[in-house]
Amino acid sequence: MEQGGGMAQGFRERMAAEVAAWRHQGVVDDDLAARLAARYADAEGAGAMAVRLLGGIAVVLLAASSLAGVGILLQSASPVALAVLVLAAAFAAGWAGIGLARDRRRGLTVTGGVLITFALAAGYAGALLLYFGLGGGGGADIPLLAMLLTAIAALAVAYSNALRWPLFLGLLLLFHWAGTRHGYIGHGGYFLDIQNERDMAVAGLTAVVFGVLHESVGERRWLRRQVGFGHLWLVWGLVYFNLCLWILSIRPGGTGWVLAFSAAGVAQIVAGAVLRDGRFTGFGVVFLAIDVYTRLFERFWDEVSIGGFLLVCGLLGVGIGGMCERFGAGRAS
Template identity: 35%
Template structure:
């Protein structure tokens, strides 16, 4: 069994404790120790971080190039072509990147992170192509949400075809952007649409995405890998929207919100808390780490937001941050204890498994 250094230290302490308690003989302890291989460096994590840094450096390089006067002059000459030409150029670039990533994925399926990085640059090129398409077809209206819908459809189809969960995530992000922009356009860019401000609309959007995505990908077994990202984006939309609602309520302007009292916003805080508790219950009931994690995270966000809301003005800042420090210390110590208990329970479960060799 290959484990990280921290996991190896924990396993070693567990084996030593079991041997000291008489649960293991010296020979059994030695056999268990020999079965554990500690790898000093997690190359999978290194690959992921290196590719993230590569993408970030590419974006920084592009930004630096745009800030350079000589390069800007050169780019202006290159991009002096019509929007149709630029759209076609980026379409070709995107197609080449997608084709390269797809062929490489079929040839080297184990190189997941580098393959997804190529798809990411294809996503960027596609966004540029859609942007120039919008510029070429612009009629002067503010209905740019149609371009976001086009991006969502393209990314969705490509993500399902490759398949690529990264491209699919960009489809869901584009879909959320389209929803916000489209409802804003239909409302005349007012604060309300069907009596709901933007965060409240995203509460229902997140619920819909979560429900439809869970129903679809639990039945579409060939694309079961898309269930996790879809749930994560749906939960993110839902809980971030509920968090904003717990602060601002269903108010559309800052003046009405400032006149509102704490009691007028209390029911949104309660709703936020109930949603977090429901998510925790679902995670515990169905052993779903994602819903449990989202529920716990946003439950604490809700509690700390209310703490800031009710006690920031009335409490001395030294006492205020002292209480925060103690609460976070307690939370961290309890989390550490729970983590150790879970790790020991997993080790105990592994030790109780029958030996398949027949010994």
């Protein structure tokens, strides 16, 4: 479990979460929990973290100013020459960023992550510049293809170097390529749009299944250096799966989608109790509460007593929680 001269960050985070869960469940007492937490806590202080964050910001500003200066000098240059320059800068930043992110002893992992982020953004821009500079035609599919290639590059960097930050960026780009769009609508406003909620819900559920298999099988066998990667797949999948079902319960709406969204929330709570996984429980509780809140204002606000409605919801919550706890205790015994 050693990586870069120290304990792998993903393993450290998972053990810290397990210690907190053991303390909450009464498996360990306060003294033992404190000693275990100290063992797996991040040893870095707030001051060191601030220095690293400032260093990362400085790298971004220096890179932006350097590229701006180069852009001024190359205003009369051809798009192909500019594309080659941007791709070269992306390669150099990626090479340096990977080296810094892998060498934890130097304490510049945040700076390495910033450089990797810059490299991916520059690679995306350089690929588009090169395509159009070589006479390629327009069309909405070209930026999406460049986004997919950038996502694949991020995933390749993440898995080949056991780095979680490129995986985070790669998954974000992958879901955006699959159908999530965003844009600026003026006056400081932005919008987020999912092109096909049904397909995206399936994609999210697929990512959840892959994340579970990644953790339970892959990270125990041939992906031991990638501990924590399955967590990111699972969390991103749960976000998009629940978000899409919520949208579908509103538009087009209808009893079927409302029941599907509610059943998914309850199923996640039950799965969390069965698997002893707080991630499923947390997402299930949050989105089930969103479901109740949405239905309250959508259908019952003017028809049902708010006090009685909340009382029923509270009793249902206690009942479901008690059943899950009892089932979990039965499995433990």
